[in-house]
Amino acid sequence: xxxxxxxxxxxxxxxxxxxxxxxxxxxxxTATGKLLLPQCNDCSAIIWYPKEFCPACTxxxxxxxxxxxxxxxxxxxxxxxxxxxxxxxxxYVVAYVELDEGPRVLTNIVGCSVDDVAIGMAVKVVFDDTxxxxxxxxxxxx
Amino acid sequence: MNDVDSYFCAGDAPGFGGISMxxxxxxxVRYTDTTETGGSSYLAHVGHAAAAIAARKCHVALITxxxxxxxxxxQAGRSGASSDAPEAAFESQWGSNVPNMxxxxxxxxxxxxxxxxxxxAMIKVVASQHASHNPxxxxxxxxxxxxxxxxxxxxxxxxxLDCCVVTDGGGALxxxxxxxxxxxxxxxxxxxxxxxxxxxxxxxxxxIDLTHTxxxxxxxxxxxxxxxxxxxxxYASIYDSFTITVLETLEDLGFCEKGSGGRFVESxxxxxxxxxLPFNTDGGGLSNNHPGNRGGMTKVIEAVRQLRxxxxxxxxxANCELALAHGTGGNLGTRSGSATLILGRS
Numbered sequence: 001x002x003x004x005x006x007x008x009x010x011x012x013x014x015x016x017x018x019x020x021x022x023x024x025x026x027x028x029x030t031a032t033g034k035l036l037l038p039q040c041n042d043c044s045a046i047i048w049y050p051k052e053f054c055p056a057c058t059x060x061x062x063x064x065x066x067x068x069x070x071x072x073x074x075x076x077x078x079x080x081x082x083x084x085x086x087x088x089x090x091x092y093v094v095a096y097v098e099l100d101e102g103p104r105v106l107t108n109i110v111g112c113s114v115d116d117v118a119i120g121m122a123v124k125v126v127f128d129d130t131x132x133x134x135x136x137x138x139x140x141x142x
Numbered sequence: 143m144n145d146v147d148s149y150f151c152a153g154d155a156p157g158f159g160g161i162s163m164x165x166x167x168x169x170x171v172r173y174t175d176t177t178e179t180g181g182s183s184y185l186a187h188v189g190h191a192a193a194a195i196a197a198r199k200c201h202v203a204l205i206t207x208x209x210x211x212x213x214x215x216x217q218a219g220r221s222g223a224s225s226d227a228p229e230a231a232f233e234s235q236w237g238s239n240v241p242n243m244x245x246x247x248x249x250x251x252x253x254x255x256x257x258x259x260x261x262x263a264m265i266k267v268v269a270s271q272h273a274s275h276n277p278x279x280x281x282x283x284x285x286x287x288x289x290x291x292x293x294x295x296x297x298x299x300x301x302x303l304d305c306c307v308v309t310d311g312g313g314a315l316x317x318x319x320x321x322x323x324x325x326x327x328x329x330x331x332x333x334x335x336x337x338x339x340x341x342x343x344x345x346x347x348x349x350i351d352l353t354h355t356x357x358x359x360x361x362x363x364x365x366x367x368x369x370x371x372x373x374x375x376x377y378a379s380i381y382d383s384f385t386i387t388v389l390e391t392l393e394d395l396g397f398c399e400k401g402s403g404g405r406f407v408e409s410x411x412x413x414x415x416x417x418x419l420p421f422n423t424d425g426g427g428l429s430n431n432h433p434g435n436r437g438g439m440t441k442v443i444e445a446v447r448q449l450r451x452x453x454x455x456x457x458x459x460a461n462c463e464l465a466l467a468h469g470t471g472g473n474l475g476t477r478s479g480s481a482t483l484i485l486g487r488s
Contacts, residue, residue: 012237013237014235015234015235017231017235018231019231020231022228023231027231045347046348047347047348048232048345048347048348049228049229049231049232049233049345049348050232051228055347056347074250074352075246075247075249075250075253075352076246076249077241077242077243077245077246077249077297077298077299077300078295078297078298079237079239079241079242079296079297080294080295080296080297080298081296081297082237082239083237083239085237086237089237092237094236094237094238094242094243094246095246096246096350096352102348102349103347103348103349104345104348104349104350105232105348106232106233106236106238106476107236108236108237119249119250119253120253136235
C-alpha cells in the first residue's frame, strides 16, 4: 500500500497508482494531461469514481468523455496535522471539487495559500506526475 | 454463557471474528451475524438479534465490542479505504484522514446553514458537563465554548475538542426473547427494543451530500416501527465521533429542522438538567469513551442505564420511559453506516 512516494510539482506527496481493468483508460489518459470521465451510453449519467458499469441504470455500455477540468470547490478542510507521508506536509487542503460535468471529486487544492481557499472557488485541474507516465489530478484556482 | 445461542460481532473481533470468539468462550452458537458498519454495527446487531429472535431462530443473543486503540497501536486517524477497495485509487492520494473528512462535512454545513464553530463547541461543552459526573470518564474536566475554540485546530473547522477521545474499552449486550426476559431474576431491568432502522449512505455516484447522515433513512424507519415521534423521546444517545456528527444527526432524526441544529444545541437542548433532549449522559465519545474507535456500544449501554433509572443521579432523566440510541460508522465524508434504535422501559 505504501508504494513509492515522491514529491510532485505541487509540493505534495504523489504515490504510484495501480490501475485495474476498470481504471486503466482513466490513468493512461492522465499521462497526456487529460481527465476522463465514464459516461453511460444508455442513460447519459456521468459516473464517478470510474467503473465499468452505470450505478444509475446498471448498464455496462460505457464510454469515456474528456472533462473540461474545471469545477468549483464543494467543501474543503485545511489539515493542520498530517499522518504518514503527510506528517511534514501540513498545512494542506483536502477538498471535494464539483466538476462542471457533475461529479464531486476528492482531491487537493494547490498553487495558492491554504488561507485563500473557499467553498465556491473556481478551480481547474493540474497534474502531478507519478514518475511512471501516469499522473494524479489536483486542482488550482483559475 | 451456557444460555447464549447466538453471537453478533463486527470488525473489531480478532482472528476469524465470530468463529474465533465463539471458540474462545466455548459458545454453542446456532445463529450469527457479523455485520460490519463501523461504530454503528452494534446498534444494527440489536436490530438483527431482535428480528432473529422474533423469527425464533434464537433466544439469547450476545453482542460484543472490544478494542485497544490507545495502548494497542490501533490507528484512529486513518480513513477507511483499504488498498483493495474499489475507491482506494481515487481517495488515498490526497492525505485524507478521519478528521479532515468530517471537517469537510462541517465546512459544508456551515456554508449552507450558517452553523458556527461556537455552536459545534456547545455539544462538547454539554458532553464535558455530563462526563464530570462519570468517575470512569477519560476526560472529566468541564470545558467552556471558548476553551473548545482555543484548542488547537486539527482540520479546519474542527478543533481538537471537536474530536472524540481515543480510548481502550469494550462492552456487551444481551438480547433475549420476551419469554426469557420474564424468567429473569430482575425482569424490570430489561428494556424493550421498540424500533430499529439502518441505512448505508454512500458517495451517490460522485454526488455526495455532506450535510446529512444516513439517519435521514434509519431514523424514520425506527420511529415508524416503534410508532413514536421525535417529540416522544426523553433521552438520546447520539453518536459523537465529532461534534458535527451530533449536529447533523440531530437534524436528520427530526429533533430539529434541517439546518437549525446549531441554534438547537446552542439553546442548551442537550443538557441533562433543563434540556429538552438530554444526550450522552455518560459524557459520550467526546469526553467519556470511544472504545475501539467505535462508539455504538456505549450509546446503547447509556440508553439502557437511563431506562433502568441507573444513570448517575446528576444526569438521570426523571421517569425515563422512551430513549433513542443512534450510531454512525465509517466516514461521514465518504460512506457510512447508520443505525437507530428506539428503546422503552419494560
